[in-house]
Structure formats: C-alpha cells, structure tokens
Amino acid sequence: MAEKRNYSKKPTTPTPIPANEFGKLPPQAPELEEAVLGAIMIEKDAYSLISEILKPECFYKVAHQKIYEAITTLAMQQEPIDMHTVTEQLRKNGNIDEVGGPYYITLLTAKVSSAAHLEYHARIITQKFLARELIRISTEIQTKAFDDKSDVDDLMQEAEGMLFEVSQRNLKKDVTQINPVIEEAIHRMQAAAEKQGASGVATGFHSLDKITSGWQKSDLIIIAARPAMGKTAFVLSMAKNMGVDYNQPVALFSLEMSNVQLVNRLIMNVCELEGEKVKNGQLDKEEWNKLDKDIKELIDAPIFVDDTPSLSVFELRSKARRLVKEHKVQCLIIDYLQLMNASGMSFGSREQEVSIISRSLKGLAKELDIPIIALSQLNRGVEGRSGLEGKRPQLSDLRESGAIEQDADMVCFIHRPEYYHLTEDAQGNSLLGIAEIIIAKHRNGATGDVQLKFKGQYAKFMNKDDRDKDDNPFNAGYQVISSKMNEPAGTNFYGDGVLSTPPASNPLLGGGRNDEVPF
Secondary structure, three states: OOOOOOOOOOOOOOOOOOOOOOOOOOOOOHHHHHHHHHHHHHOOOHHHHHOOOOOHHHOOOHHHHHHHHHHHHHHHOOOOOOHHHHHHHHHHHOOOOOOOHHHHHHHHHHOOOOOOOHHHHHHHHHHHHHHHHHHHHHHHHHHHHHOOOOOHHHHHHHHHHHHHHHHHHOOOOOOOOHHHHHHHHHHHHHHHHHOOOOOOEOOOOHHHHHHHOOEOOOOEEEEEEOOOOOHHHHHHHHHHHHHHHOOOOEEEEEOOOOHHHHHHHHHHHHHOOOHHHHHHOOOOHHHHHHHHHHHHHOOOOOEEEEOOOOOEHHHHHHHHHHHHHHHOOOEEEEEOHHHOEOOOOOOOOHHHHHHHHHHHHHHHHHHHOOOEEEEEEEOHHHHHOOHHHHOOOOHHHEOOOOHHHHHOOEEEEEEOHHHHOOOEOOOOOEOOOEEEEEEEEEOOOOOEEEEEEEEHHHOEEEEOOOOOOOOOOOOOOOOOOOOOOOOOOOOOEOOOOOEOOOOOOOOOOOOOOOOOOOO
16 A cells, blocks of 8 residues: 655744844934933033034934933033932923933933043034934835825925935035135135136126126126016026126026027027017018127037026026036036925015025025126015116015025116106216116125116127227217118117117106117
8 A cells, every 4th residue: 555645834934034024223323322412411511513514313222312402401501410409401391211310320420431522422412313304205205205195296296395405404514724715815806816806607798797706616696687688588698697607607598488498598699680580580681691690609608507487496406516517517506596496394474484585596606616697676666666766676676585694695776767768877977778787785795887888779798998889980989870770760779779668757868768678
C-alpha cells in the first residue's frame, strides 16, 4: 500500500519587518531639545546665542515649547534665566504641572554640563521643525488634491503661499565682521571709478544716472505715475538702453501685457515706427527698410521677458533666482506691483497684501544683490489738485499702501505737464514733449528732478540732448514742423516729434487732433 504523503504547508519562520514599515515618526530631536533647554538654564548668555534661531514652535515636545516660552518671557523682562526663575515663571503661566513639575526642570539642568555646541544643536532642532512643516503642508495639499471639489488653481496658489511662508521664516543671515564688508565697498568704489561714476546699473539717461550713480545693488526702486504718463514706455526705454547699449542682462516681468506686445513696444522704440503701423503692418517701403536695419539691435540682446499673469511673489522669487544664476541678470523690472499677489496667504485687506508684496520684493533684492524696479499706480489725488505744482505727484499719492514708501530705497514719479495742458514752467520754458522724472525719495543719495524727452508715438524716452532720427537740424526750439509724411492735414508736430493737441489758450499753436499715444 502506498505511503500516505502529507502535502500540507510546512510552518515557516516569518520574515522580520522593519520597525518603520507600518509607520513613521515625525522628524524630531528630543535629546537635543533637552540639552538646549538645560544649557540655557545653566549658562548666563546662552539664550542670546540662539534667540534668533529658535522659536517656541520649533520644539517637538509640547512641554519643551512651554518651557521655552517661559524662558522667552524672562528674557523679554530682562530677568535672570535659571531653573528656579523658569520654574517660577511656569507657575505664573499655569503650566508647571503640564511640563512635569519642578523635578523635570531639575532633570534638564542635570543632563548637561556646559553650553558647548549650543548653536549647532539649535540649528538641528530648527531643521527638524522645518521638515515637519513641509510634511504638514504636503499632507494638507495631498488631502485637498484628492477632493474633487477643490479647485486646482486655488490649490496651487495655496501651496505656493504656504511654502513661501516657510522659506521666508528660514531666511536668516549671520552677522559679518566688518573687514570683508570694507573690501567689498572698496571693490565697488573701484568699479565705479572705472565706469566713470556709475557704480550701479546704468539707465542710459545721463542726468538720472548722475544723481543715482545707476540703480544700486539690493535696492528696491518704485517708479510710480498716473495712467497714460508712460510708465511702461519709460522702463522699456531703460531696458533697451541696458540690454542693447550697455549689454547688461535685464529681465522684465509684465503682468499687464503679453510678450508680443512688449516686443512690439521695443520695436517701436528702437526702429521709431508708430504703434498703429507696427500693429497692422501697414509700412511703406522706406519703413520696412528701416525695420530690417534697426531690428538687428534687438536680436540677441540680453533682455528676458515673462508675461505670467497674476504673478505671485513666490513664483517671482523662483524665476528671479534662476535668471540671476543662469543668465547673470543684473536688474529686474516688474510691471506693475498692484497686479502681483501673495497667493495662498490670508489677509484682512488688499493693503496688507500689498505690504507683504513690497516687503518681499525688498527682501528679494537683498537676497539676489541686484536692483529691483517695480512700477506702481498712483491714486486719484493728483486729479483733484490744480496748477503746475498741484499736478506734480507726491509720496502720499502712492496707491493702496504706505508700506511701499517705507520699503522702497528710492521712489521716482513720472510727470508730463503737457498731459494736463500745462505748456510752460514758471520761467517760461516750454514743457511740450517733456517728461519729468521726480526723485521723491532716495535713501542713499540726493533727491531732485530730471527732464527727458518723450516721443509718444514711438513710446520712447530720450535724453534731452539726444538727436533722434526725426530731428530737424534747422529747428531752434519746440516749433511746429510741417514736413512730416503720412499724416493728415491739421496734425501738429513739435520739435521732438510728439503729437499732441495744443491747449486752446495758446494762440500761437492753434488746434489739432490728439494723436499722442498714451502709455
């Protein structure tokens, strides 16, 4: 009889499972937390070494957070910090039993003998806290991403905002002994001497560069004006000077116009072609030849444009870092500040959000060590004032936030009196075709006014002494020129080519249509 076989499975020894296979502990360093708290209570000056590194929320254990809060309170009151004063402060706060009583405080001081490596330990605790914050943010975003009711665009903005807050919290910089700073200052002075006075990024407008010595590194410059004054035309003329004339890489973030519209403006500027003709392509043979010849100036120019709408400060920071690293960009231009947002963050008002944006731009300028130029709108206060002086913008006219004025290193206004039908200054000098750049705030230099020529039909700002391609060598001033082509009868031109309707109060100039292009 055949032997009966047992086909049942033999018992096997189970494979050991790693301890973290079914769960993970949040990043933490409780032993270092104990060591840091103990060191603070036994070393007189220990707290001052780590007060800027650690905040109560950086500690993982709730008991340690409450102990550190008591230490912070004592430091603010300029009281001594030791195990007795900390214990007493915890009693006042009503937390002594929650942290383990006086006995636990005694244990903390018994575990350490000195404050050696205190800063190093504190930085590790901070790194663990930041890691926990990233885990918390990613978990929240993941949960909401699985929810079909969540709007993906809103979720992306929320994620950006939360990450931005964490990154801002981690932007700490140690103090520096003065010697290397002196070396850097002397180096910049020598570089300025070689550039014959322009220590910063030259704008190409000589009278402006004379006052500012160029836009300075780490400065936040606000250029503000009412609509139709020429904000975009001014920064595009400046970007053309920087990129084409001086070969300085510059980046322009336009929240209002598309890339093609910006390039059209640059073509108008460089080739001196009228905006309408650039849009509809109705150029005559001479103008096509002019375009073919002059457009070569723009090709390969180190000018970078970005037309991301509703750009957030977080996105700007990421893109700006890459532009500086990869393309050595020396200046950022933002058109314009009020169209930016601080996505993902909650604010009580738009004014608070603009305050965060302006403060973030100043921080970014310092971080990248380049000038950042932000355009800004002015409120309607200018419109309610009269007279030559009344129409000049003031710092109080800055729109939506006084923080813009506080954060900016320089505030400049663009003012064209001709727009308000003001044709002469107090000395009787003509203001036709003139734009004033008013330096109203200059943290590190002088304030003053600079006059430039403005050619509205080309969206172009120029130095007053520059000869442009339409200048009449026999023109002695801002007189009417009748030798322009392709314009209907009755159109009035002035010496710098600006098309405008002269005010009826001036009998010498007569009437005409308003062909000035508002930019």
